[in-house]
Every structure is written in C-alpha cells, then in structure tokens.
Amino acid sequence: MWTGTLYALVAGLMWGLVFVGPLLVPEYPAALQSVGRYLAFGLIALPLAWLDRAALRQLSRADWIEALKLAAVGNLLYYLCLASAIQRAGGPLPTMIIGTLPVVIAVSANLRNARRDGRLPWGRLAPSLLLIAAGIACVNQAELAALKAQAGADLSRYATGALLAFGAVACWTWYPLRNADWLRHHPGRSPRSWATAQGVATLPLALAGYALLWLAMGVGGNAFPMPFGPRPQVFIALMAAIGLFASWLGTLCWNEASQRLPTALAGQLIVFETLAALGYAFLLRGTLPGAQTLLGIGLLVAGVAWATRVKPVPLERLEAERLP
Numbered sequence: 001m002w003t004g005t006l007y008a009l010v011a012g013l014m015w016g017l018v019f020v021g022p023l024l025v026p027e028y029p030a031a032l033q034s035v036g037r038y039l040a041f042g043l044i045a046l047p048l049a050w051l052d053r054a055a056l057r058q059l060s061r062a063d064w065i066e067a068l069k070l071a072a073v074g075n076l077l078y079y080l081c082l083a084s085a086i087q088r089a090g091g092p093l094p095t096m097i098i099g100t101l102p103v104v105i106a107v108s109a110n111l112r113n114a115r116r117d118g119r120l121p122w123g124r125l126a127p128s129l130l131l132i133a134a135g136i137a138c139v140n141q142a143e144l145a146a147l148k149a150q151a152g153a154d155l156s157r158y159a160t161g162a163l164l165a166f167g168a169v170a171c172w173t174w175y176p177l178r179n180a181d182w183l184r185h186h187p188g189r190s191p192r193s194w195a196t197a198q199g200v201a202t203l204p205l206a207l208a209g210y211a212l213l214w215l216a217m218g219v220g221g222n223a224f225p226m227p228f229g230p231r232p233q234v235f236i237a238l239m240a241a242i243g244l245f246a247s248w249l250g251t252l253c254w255n256e257a258s259q260r261l262p263t264a265l266a267g268q269l270i271v272f273e274t275l276a277a278l279g280y281a282f283l284l285r286g287t288l289p290g291a292q293t294l295l296g297i298g299l300l301v302a303g304v305a306w307a308t309r310v311k312p313v314p315l316e317r318l319e320a321e322r323l324p
Contacts, residue, residue: 012272089161
C-alpha cells in the first residue's frame with residue numbers, strides 16, 4: 001500500500017511539470033510548446049516501439065488510424081488548449097479546472113455507458129459536484145481580485161484562458177473514454193504496446209505540426225526565431241524533460257501504483273497531480289496561496305475524493321427499483 005501510494009505521489013509530481021512549461025517559457029507560442037513536447041515524446045517512444053515491434057505488427061490499419069486520432073486529441077490538442085489557458089489565465093485556475101477531470105470523466109461515462117458499466121446515482125454525485133464548483137469559484141474569485149489589482153489587467157484574456165481550460169477538459173474526457181472502448185474491444189492486446197503505438201503515432205503528427213507552424217510563421221511575417229525560439233537551450237531542455245518525466249516516467253509510475261492499490265484509492269490519488277501543479281505555480285510566483293485559494297483547493301480535493309467513493313449501480317437494479 002505504501003509503495004503504491006509513493007508511486008502515485010511521484011506520478012503526480014511528474015505530471016505537475018506539464019503545467020510549469022507554459023509559465024517558464026511564456027514568450028513561446030502554445031502551439032510550439034505542444035508540438036515540441038510531443039516531438040520529444042515521440043522520439044522517446046521509438047526505442048520502446050522497437051522492443052514492442054512484434055505486438056505493433058499485429059495492429060491493423062484501422063488500429064493505427066485510431067491511434068492517430070487519440071494522439072491528435074489526447075496529446076496535441078489537449079496540450080495546446082492547456083498551454084494556451086495557462087499563458088492567458090495563469091497557473092492556478094486552469095489547474096483547478098483540469099483537476100475536475102476524474103469527476104467529469106465519471107459523469108460522462110455515467111451518461112454514455114450506463115447500460116454497460118452501471119450508473120452513478122445522481123443524488124450521491126450532487127454533493128461532490130457542488131463542492132467542486134464552489135472550489136473553482138473560490139480560486140477564480142481570488143485570481144480575478146489579484147488580476148484587477150494589476151495595472152493594465154486584461155480580463156478578456158483571462159476569460160479566454162478559462163474557456164481554453166474547459167476545452168482541455170473536453171479533450172481529455174473524450175480521450176480515456178475512446179481509449180477504453182478500443183481496449184475493451186481488443187482484450188487480447190497489450191495496454192503497454194497500445195500506449196507505445198500512440199506514442200509512435202504522435203511523432204509524425206508533431207513533426208507535421210512543427211513544419212506547418214514554421215511555415216505559417218514565415219508566411220505571416222512573424223518575427224519569432226524558429227525553429228527553437230529566442231532561448232533554444234532552455235526550450236529544448238524543457239521539452240525533453242516534460243516528454244521524459246511527465247509523458248513517460250509519470251505514466252510508468254502511475255501504472256506501478258495502479259497494480260498495487262485498489263482502484264477506488266488510485267482514483268483519489270490522481271489529485272496529487274493537481275496539488276503538485278498548484279504548488280509549482282505558486283513557487284514560480286514566489287508567493288503563498290491566500291486563504292480563499294486554500295479553501296478552494298480544499299473544496300476541490302474533498303469533492304473529487306467524495307465522487308470517487310460513489311460506486312456505479314447496475315442499470316437493471318435501478319430500473320427494478322422504479323417499478324411499483
């Protein structure tokens with residue numbers, strides 16, 4: 001149990017780095033950060049693909065197309081939305097919004113797959129949803145107050161950042177549901193090799209995205225120095241670190257934790273990612289979170305923990321209970 005919890009903590013610390021990149025290189029376009037991160041991850045996946053080459057040969061053309069879709073939405077588009085959100089709204093609010101993912105995914109599955117997986121009773125979910133909404137509202141109010149105190153505050157940019165964070169949530173809600181569908185329909189395939197296939201599929205997408213972005217900047221007369229920007233050493237090192245530690249090591253540690261812990265407990269421990277990201281954001285600011293922000297974080301954690309304790313009920317039983 002303790003080993004599994006430690007693995008989950010390390011995974012959260014690694015995944016929290018994803019939220020730091022946009023704050024460390026704010027002058028870099030979010031699109032460049034997205035393709036740069038996944039270009040690094042795709043290169044890391046190549047030696048893994050060589051080790052898994054026998055399993056990858058068994059994938060059909062349709063499987064590779066599905067891997068491309070998952071890589072495009074769950075990797076590139078997700079991080080594009082997230083990096084853009086953090087650049088516009090700062091670190092805390094997007095991190096809190098992304099922190100709702102365990103519950104949003106559960107609610108989406110509740111609507112989509114109730115007959116297959118059972119239904120989460122809405123009455124039991126309601127308190128957690130209210131706690132999460134209150135937590136986000138507290139952090140939003142604190143961030144807005146801090147923004148308004150600054151000269152030349154751009155509230156529309158902040159609002160756009162919040163909307164982009166919800167876009168990131170939408171991407172990563174679609175991804176695990178669609179990914180689970182493929183794994184359920186292919187029970188004989190290795191989840192590890194499927195993850196490697198998605199990493200390999202990310203590489204050509206990231207390469208194409210990098211080339212298109214470079215071309216668009218040149219045609220549009222953008223003065224941004226491509227291919228690696230004004231701080232090439234920092235950018236390359238940061239993308240490589242996020243690709244290695246967040247995309248690969250974080251997932252490896254989470255898989256180790258998932259093998260050792262009950263699913264209900266593992267679902268709650270994903271909150272380590274949110275707490276790590278918030279900690280990194282305030283560390284970079286050089287300030288401590290205020291009382292209202294701490295209250296919001298506490299409400300979010302409580303809401304997510306509450307929701308993960310709600311168990312799905314078979315739809316047949318719910319329908320039988322409604323009968324007179």
